[in-house]
Amino acid sequence: xxxxxxxxxxxxxxxxxxxxxxxxxxxxxxxxxxxxxxxxxxxxxxxxxxxxxxxxxxxxxxxxxxxxxxxxxxxxxxxxxxxxxxxxxxxxxxxxxxxxxxxxxxxxxxxxxxxxxxxxxxxxxxxxxxxxxxxxxxxxxxxxxxxxxxxxxxxxxxxxxxxxxxxxxxxxxxxxxxxxxxxxxxxxxxxxxxxxxxxxxxxxxxxxxxxxxxxxxxxxxxxxxxxxxxxxxxxxxxxxxxxxxx
Amino acid sequence: xxxxxxxxxxxxxxxxxxxxxxxxxxxxxxxxxxxxxxxxxxxxxxxxxxxxxxxxxxxxxxxxxxxxxxxxxxxxxxxxxxxxxxxxxxxxxxxxxxxxxxxxxxxxxxxxxxxxxxxxxxxxxxxxxxxxxxxxxxxxxxxxxxxxxxxxxxxxxxxxxxxxxxxxxxxxxxxxxxxxxxxxxxxxxxxxxxxxxxxxxxxxxxxxxxxxxxxxxxxxxxxxxxxxxxxxxxxxxxxxxxxxxxxxxxxxxxx
Numbered sequence: 427x428x429x430x431x432x433x434x435x436x437x438x439x440x441x442x443x444x445x446x447x448x449x450x451x452x453x454x455x456x457x458x459x460x461x462x463x464x465x466x467x468x469x470x471x472x473x474x475x476x477x478x479x480x481x482x483x484x485x486x487x488x489x490x491x492x493x494x495x496x497x498x499x500x501x502x503x504x505x506x507x508x509x510x511x512x513x514x515x516x517x518x519x520x521x522x523x524x525x526x527x528x529x530x531x532x533x534x535x536x537x538x539x540x541x542x543x544x545x546x547x548x549x550x551x552x553x554x555x556x557x558x559x560x561x562x563x564x565x566x567x568x569x570x571x572x573x574x575x576x577x578x579x580x581x582x583x584x585x586x587x588x589x590x591x592x593x594x595x596x597x598x599x600x601x602x603x604x605x606x607x608x609x610x611x612x613x614x615x616x617x618x619x620x621x622x623x624x625x626x627x628x629x630x631x632x633x634x635x636x637x638x639x640x641x642x643x644x645x646x647x648x649x650x651x652x653x654x655x656x657x658x659x660x661x662x663x664x665x666x667x668x669x670x671x672x
Numbered sequence: 673x674x675x676x677x678x679x680x681x682x683x684x685x686x687x688x689x690x691x692x693x694x695x696x697x698x699x700x701x702x703x704x705x706x707x708x709x710x711x712x713x714x715x716x717x718x719x720x721x722x723x724x725x726x727x728x729x730x731x732x733x734x735x736x737x738x739x740x741x742x743x744x745x746x747x748x749x750x751x752x753x754x755x756x757x758x759x760x761x762x763x764x765x766x767x768x769x770x771x772x773x774x775x776x777x778x779x780x781x782x783x784x785x786x787x788x789x790x791x792x793x794x795x796x797x798x799x800x801x802x803x804x805x806x807x808x809x810x811x812x813x814x815x816x817x818x819x820x821x822x823x824x825x826x827x828x829x830x831x832x833x834x835x836x837x838x839x840x841x842x843x844x845x846x847x848x849x850x851x852x853x854x855x856x857x858x859x860x861x862x863x864x865x866x867x868x869x870x871x872x873x874x875x876x877x878x879x880x881x882x883x884x885x886x887x888x889x890x891x892x893x894x895x896x897x898x899x900x901x902x903x904x905x906x907x908x909x910x911x912x913x914x915x916x917x918x919x920x921x922x923x924x925x926x927x
Contacts, residue, residue, distance in 0.1 A: 476822035503826035509819045513841045513918040522837070523827040554918070574827070 427451055428494070428501075428578050428610055433485030435468050435477070435636070442468060442481065443636035448629060450578055453608035455601075457625035459615055461667065465636030466614045467506075470580045472496065473612070474503035489578070499527060502576035506583045508567035510555035517542070517551040520569045527574070538573050545569045546599070561592040565599070572603060578610040585620060597624055601648065618663050622656045623648075630666050640666050708888035716888040717895060723877075728896045730872035731862050734790065735900070738797025739858040743851070745798065746805035753806075754813050754835055764810075771803055775861060779868035793865035793873075800861035801854035808850025812843025844919055848912050855904040859897055 428450040435443040443465035450456055458466045472483050475497030487494040494500065502523070510519045520541075521534035529537070542548050545565050555563055564584065571579060584600075585593040597620060604611065615621050621628050622644065630640040642662070646655050690710045696702070697709035704712050717724065753760040778799060782792035813835075820838045829837065866875025874893045881889035 471822070474822070474826040476825050478818075497826045497828055499828065501826075503823075505819055505822055507819050509823040511820065511838065511841070513844075522824075526824070526827045526829050526833055526837075 428489050429487065430469075430473065431486045431488075433469060433472060433483060433487075435465055435472065435481055435483045437481055441635040445485075446636070446638055448612075448638065450610035450612055451626075452577060452610045454626040455604070455611040455613055455624050457613045457615055457621040457628045458631060459618070459621045459628055459663070459667070460631030460636070461616065461633050464631040464633035466631050467582050468636075470503070470582050470612060470614050473501055474580050476503070499574070500576055501578045501580055502571045502574040503580040504567060504571040504582065504584055506586055508555070508563045508587075510563055510566055510570075512555055515552050515554060516547065516558065516566050519555065520566060520573060523570055523574045538569065541569060541573060545603075559592075560588050561596060564588060564592075564596060568600065568603070576609070578612070581611060581613045583614055583616070585617075586615075593620075600624075618660050618667075621663070622659050623651060628659075628663065630663065705885050705887060708891060712888040713891045713895065716886070717892040720889065720892065724892060724896055727872055727874050727877045727893070728900060730870075731859065731866065731874045731897075732900055734793045734865070734873065735797055735858040735862040735904070737790070738794040738862065739801055739855065739904075741794065742798045742801040742854065742858075743805060746802050746809060746850075749802075749806055750809035750813070751835070753810060754839065755831060760810070767803055767806065770799075775800060775864050779864045782865065783869040788869050788871060793862060793870065796865040797858050797861045800857050804853040804857065805847075805850040808846045808853070809843055812846030813839045815846070816842050841919070844916070848908065851908050852905060855908055856901055858904065859901045863893075863897060 429447075430449070431447045432445040433443065433447070434441070434445050446469065448456070448458075448469075458469065460466050468477065468481060468483075471477050472485070473487060473494075473496055477483055487496070489498070489500045497503075510516070511522070514522070517535060517538055520538040521529075521531070524534035524537055525531060539551055542551055545568065547562060547565055547569065550558060550562065550566070555566065558566065564587075568584070571581075585596055588596060601624060613621075613624060625644055628640075628642045628644065629638050630642070631637065632639045642659065644651075644659065694709050694711060697704075697707060708716070753763065775796070779796055782796050786792035786795065816834075816839045820842070821834065824834055824838055862873065863875040863878065866873035867879055868875075870876045874897055878890050878893045881887075881893065
């Protein structure tokens, strides 16, 4: 279990996130939802060890009862943009994290290349990111994140740059990948549909200062999450977000 | 075909300007001592081709040597300044201030201090071409997108990996821009250095021709200087094309 305790984030002149605690459970997707500026991405970035310049933070985190010092190999972070390096091939991009963790170039390639088929990227290994569609690029970014084999994933609005159809397909696809090898996921989003479709648990954040105002567990199994079954939760979430957004 | 499309307008414009110049000299009856016609310049070039080639070779040697050393020094300095930001803050203002020293003051000083050999001229070329390359590299490194930085740091990258994996590739276009600027300065700086004192080179050729009131030979050297500079730029363009397949396409999602 990943436990974050009393994380406070400050900008120079104001409190951005007041003491916030949360837990991530292996095999579960926890969504952090809230209006723009509530600090949800900053919480994620602090865990990833890349808090924006100009912000300061205090807090504690532990993974399986061991203190966590970000950035940690126990956490794999994927930012909002796919951040595939345009001068690297897709296979080189996918292997980047493995190489940084100390694997040789050859060993890293040997690890990522067999996964291309399962990630719907067969034949794209030696192409450059500019030659891929938006959905394929995002799958390549997921491949780079997931191949690190970290027990916890930090995903910062990974579907926000995609068109509606690609987004829906990729959400299902990601859930299928997560089902193959369960991990604890912290997914930042401001899409109600995405949150209710993907999450086991939704943490609602309010802004000014950022804080968690609701903790909603979704017990309905994903195959049974029809529009009708989720209508109540979405209505609750919508009213919570409307209340908390100035 | 695209190469033709790129160079045809410049070719026609140059031809038109030369024709205008030739026509003006013929009609206005200007003394060739003051303004020789392009045909006079061409005749001077052809008649002195062996001497001019020797002098141009000397200039190219100095410019090439100085430029190559400058690239090495600029790159090494840029790496040092990337890893030592405090040093960067101290050194950069000095570097900028050094650029206010005029080349006409430096060239005779170099001859005074180091004589008429290769060293003063190479030093002058390095002094003139080093700064644009260093600034280009540093501004290139500074363009590293925060998203790339965050992605690498979250995967455990240290400062060396950040530099090698992202800052250096990101700086490539600026590096080549700096190379092109410095390449044009290299030939001019060499000619200046030779002008201040040399046994061979286009600079000393120009000085001698001027003292003999041979404007046609001065302009012959100018033509050769332009040819040398364009050749150097062409070589850089070729290196860019051959080594830059990965960098073409202009996709920069996180920029």
